[in-house]
Amino acid sequence: MNIRYRYCLYAVLCCALTVSGSGFVPVHAALPQPTGDRGFEIAAYSDGHWRKAGFIPFDNLFREQSIRLGTEGQPMTLRLKKVGSGPGHVDFARMNGLLPSSVAHADDPIPLAKLAAKDFDVVHVPEETGFVEIRFPTGGELRLAARVEGKVVVETPFRFPPSNANTPITGQSDFYTLIPDHTPRLIFYEETSPGTGHPWAMTTASAMIREDNLHVRLDFS
Numbered sequence: 001m002n003i004r005y006r007y008c009l010y011a012v013l014c015c016a017l018t019v020s021g022s023g024f025v026p027v028h029a030a031l032p033q034p035t036g037d038r039g040f041e042i043a044a045y046s047d048g049h050w051r052k053a054g055f056i057p058f059d060n061l062f063r064e065q066s067i068r069l070g071t072e073g074q075p076m077t078l079r080l081k082k083v084g085s086g087p088g089h090v091d092f093a094r095m096n097g098l099l100p101s102s103v104a105h106a107d108d109p110i111p112l113a114k115l116a117a118k119d120f121d122v123v124h125v126p127e128e129t130g131f132v133e134i135r136f137p138t139g140g141e142l143r144l145a146a147r148v149e150g151k152v153v154v155e156t157p158f159r160f161p162p163s164n165a166n167t168p169i170t171g172q173s174d175f176y177t178l179i180p181d182h183t184p185r186l187i188f189y190e191e192t193s194p195g196t197g198h199p200w201a202m203t204t205a206s207a208m209i210r211e212d213n214l215h216v217r218l219d220f221s
Helices: 004-018
Strands: 039-046 047-055 063-068 076-083 086-093 102-104 129-134 140-148 185-192 201-209 213-220
Touching: 039 063, 039 140, 047 063, 047 076, 076 086, 076 140, 086 129
Parallel strands: none
Antiparallel strands: 039 047, 039 076, 063 140, 076 129, 086 140, 102 129, 185 201, 201 213
């Protein structure tokens, strides 16, 4: 492979991926547990007052946590107050397997539908109030899938091949081999997961020569 094209390809990839501002975490790596500095403080409404009921820690990665609240068979309304400097998102909420009956103060027109499944279609916690209120038909085990971002999410760019993640790029780093052509050629098709907590995706890169320039296309899908 022509050395000029090799380093041109590497430079284009680094520039394009650094702009994303997303860090790379191996998809199958063990997830670190939340430290407790962020999460949702839970209050239950009773006799005209909000009473503290518990706390569930979350970090920037979406994960499911659980806590037992209230009495089975008795409806209850919970206020989930975000603790932490970054945005908060709730993806899924059930009490004893039952969906919420109503959601208030959510920054979304269809919050009930968004809390029905773990699909990354989330309810955003309004920054103005910092909380959402959810009513359930019963007490019991609350299962919540959510995240609370930190002040700084991730500053490490994606690096490909994945074996170069979190390491300086040197002459000893791994590279892809590409024979440039005037038709698109596949460079890689890699499973990637951003350290920001966003969903994992398959990333495809292809390249071709056009008018003596090397064009590289990246597709995160």
